[in-house]
Amino acid sequence: xxxxxxxxxxxxxxxxxxxxxxxxxxxxxxxxxxxxxxxxxxxxxxxxxxxxxxxxxxxxxxxxxxxxxxxxxxxxxxxxxxxxxxxxxxxxxxxxxxxxxxxxxxxxxxxxxxxxxxxxxxxxxxxxxxxxxxxxxxxxxxxxxxxxxxxxxxxxxxxxxxxxxxxxxxxxxxxxxxxxxxxxxxxxxxxxxxxxxxxxxxxxxxxxxxxxxxxxxxxxxxxxxxxxxxxxxxxxxxxxxxxxxxxxxxxxxxxxxxxxxxxxxxxxxxxxxxxxxxxxxxxxxxxxxxxxxxxxxxxxxxxxxxxxxxxxxxxxxxxxxxxxxxxxxxxxxxxxxxxxxxxxxxxxxxxxxxxxxxxxxxxxxxxxxxxxxxxxxxxxxxxxxxxxxxxxxxxxxxxxxxxxxxxxxxxxxxxxxxxxxxxxxxxxxxxxxxxxxxxxxxxxxxxxxxxxxxxxxxxxxxxxxxxxxxxxxxxxxxxxxxxxxxxxxxxxxx
Amino acid sequence: xxxxxxxxxxxxxxxxxxxxxxxxxxxxxxxxxxxxxxxxxxxxxxxxxxxxxxxxxxxxxxxxxxxxxxxxxxxxxxxxxxxxx
Numbered sequence: 104x105x106x107x108x109x110x111x112x113x114x115x116x117x118x119x120x121x122x123x124x125x126x127x128x129x130x131x132x133x134x135x136x137x138x139x140x141x142x143x144x145x146x147x148x149x150x151x152x153x154x155x156x157x158x159x160x161x162x163x164x165x166x167x168x169x170x171x172x173x174x175x176x177x178x179x180x181x182x183x184x185x186x187x188x189x190x191x192x193x194x195x196x197x198x199x200x201x202x203x204x205x206x207x208x209x210x211x212x213x214x215x216x217x218x219x220x221x222x223x224x225x226x227x228x229x230x231x232x233x234x235x236x237x238x239x240x241x242x243x244x245x246x247x248x249x250x251x252x253x254x255x256x257x258x259x260x261x262x263x264x265x266x267x268x269x270x271x272x273x274x275x276x277x278x279x280x281x282x283x284x285x286x287x288x289x290x291x292x293x294x295x296x297x298x299x300x301x302x303x304x305x306x307x308x309x310x311x312x313x314x315x316x317x318x319x320x321x322x323x324x325x326x327x328x329x330x331x332x333x334x335x336x337x338x339x340x341x342x343x344x345x346x347x348x349x350x351x352x353x354x355x356x357x358x359x360x361x362x363x364x365x366x367x368x369x370x371x372x373x374x375x376x377x378x379x380x381x382x383x384x385x386x387x388x389x390x391x392x393x394x395x396x397x398x399x400x401x402x403x404x405x406x407x408x409x410x411x412x413x414x415x416x417x418x419x420x421x422x423x424x425x426x427x428x429x430x431x432x433x434x435x436x437x438x439x440x441x442x443x444x445x446x447x448x449x450x451x452x453x454x455x456x457x458x459x460x461x462x463x464x465x466x467x468x469x470x471x472x473x474x475x476x477x478x479x480x481x482x483x484x485x486x487x488x489x490x491x492x493x494x495x496x497x498x499x500x501x502x503x504x505x506x507x508x509x510x511x512x513x514x515x516x517x518x519x520x521x522x523x524x525x526x527x528x529x530x531x532x533x534x535x536x537x538x539x540x541x542x543x544x545x546x547x548x549x550x551x552x553x554x555x556x557x558x559x560x561x562x563x564x565x566x567x568x569x570x571x572x573x574x575x576x577x578x579x580x581x582x583x584x585x586x587x588x589x590x591x592x593x594x595x596x597x
Numbered sequence: 598x599x600x601x602x603x604x605x606x607x608x609x610x611x612x613x614x615x616x617x618x619x620x621x622x623x624x625x626x627x628x629x630x631x632x633x634x635x636x637x638x639x640x641x642x643x644x645x646x647x648x649x650x651x652x653x654x655x656x657x658x659x660x661x662x663x664x665x666x667x668x669x670x671x672x673x674x675x676x677x678x679x680x681x682x
């Protein structure tokens with residue numbers, strides 16, 4: 104009896120809401136079952152992080168004064184005197200970090216599963232622009248507390264912008280720096296942060312949602328997903344609740360991180376104090392900062408580095424017009440998947456390296472070794488893994504579903520990865536030896552390193568070719584040769 | 598088990614706890630940390646509610662391990678709030 108009453112009460116509440124708000128006739132289309140997976144909702148979670156920042160930011164805006172003489176003291180006031188002030192500051196910062204990270208993951212996931220392909224090219228471009236606006240939020244918000252670290256770090260970023268080729272640097276400087284000194288700069292950053300960028304982001308979001316409604320969620324790239332194509336869930340209440348569940352998990356994670364790693368406001372900015380620290384941008388710009396620190400880009404060559412970075416970013420924007428192949432599955436696009444893996448690895452390595460070496464100039468040889476070695480290691484490992492991984496069709500065959508066959512495949516796959524890693528290491532050391540000899544002359548030590556690395560590369564190549572043969576992969580002439588060698592090696596086996 | 602028997606008490610408890618959160622000393626560092634942790638517990642409770650709902654409405658068995666892990670996480674966070682100073 105009680106249960107029925109409770110059920111009726113809930114039903115009445117839902118019915119009342121539905122009749123007033125029209126929730127059962129939503130604007131958004133139903134969502135297919137295959138997309139009930141957190142990876143499909145990274146973009147939505149980015150928006151959730153943006154909303155949390157909006158709420159916390161509006162409350163802080165009531166106390167913050169965008170003037171160099173009061174910016175720091177008003178921020179400190181929020182920390183020390185405002186109810187839940189430290190909580191607001193901490194959550195605002197960590198959700199900003201989460202927003203940037205989620206946007207990056209959303210982009211890379213989209214890249215790997217080919218969401219940028221026909222007919223969603225424009226959605227990808229709009230999404231990339233949203234990513235740049237998100238970085239703009241980080242850049243403009245970083246300055247606002249007016250601490251010595253935030254002001255100096257922002258100055259590094261402004262220095263980068265001003266080193267761009269003339270028309271671009273002038274326009275961007277006019278837009279974000281102005282000519283009003285520190286006061287004008289802070290006010291402009293504040294306006295950008297709380298008005299212009301939110302308006303731009305919301306407009307882009309509306310455009311992207313509109314296109315999403317037209318094209319729908321991108322189709323699945325796995326057999327498992329294809330089997331769930333027919334079933335759909337309505338936006339309300341099912342998908343809304345699912346999204347709220349993910350949002351609550353994100354929120355809980357942010358809150359726990361906020362307690363575990365509380366932030367402290369550093370000292371206030373002053374030109375004297377700024378001279379005593381090594382300025383660095385925030386973590387999401389460290390990869391660019393590290394590229395600019397490579398010695399070959401110092402001085403007059405800085406615009407070359409900035410143009411390189413701009414080209415990388417522009418390449419991401421126009422990706423749908425470069426990667427026009429209709430194949431969408433990861434195993435069918437090994438080159439693009441390897442490039443994506445290299446991109447992630449290089450960003451991570453550059454950011455970590457930049458964090459560890461503030462202000463230090465990086466030698467060309469060192470950069471070539473680290474970046475080249477990373478690219479070779481990750482690229483070859485990814486290509487090897489894609490080659491070794493069973494294709495979908497094979498995975499479902501009786502042979503591959505046999506546990507002993509799968510165990511053997513796994514072992515050979517691991518061995519292949521080790522071989523490829525050894526090969527990549529050989530390539531990296533060989534590159535470093537060549538660069539070192541090019542810069543400081545030929546010597547016995549470097550020649551020995553070169554010979555050893557080439558030997559390691561040869562061993563790795565031979566071993567991985569043999570493993571490829573064991574996996575029934577590779578070209579026929581190689582397989583025939585290895586088969587002959589194998590017979591020669593163990594003539595009694597037959 | 599009827600889903601309403603679980604949902605309604607949890608939602609009432611959540612509403613009550615959110616109300617009680619506002620009685621904490623919201624200026625001190627420790628008070629804000631406790632508030633933050635309790636809010637995290639509330640959010641995890643909300644996740645739990647949706648898990649129960651999905652189990653019933655979608656006719657799919659949500660992972661029991663996941664529900665147990667959420668419950669344990671809530672208890673662990675509540676206990677850890679005792680040590681915030």
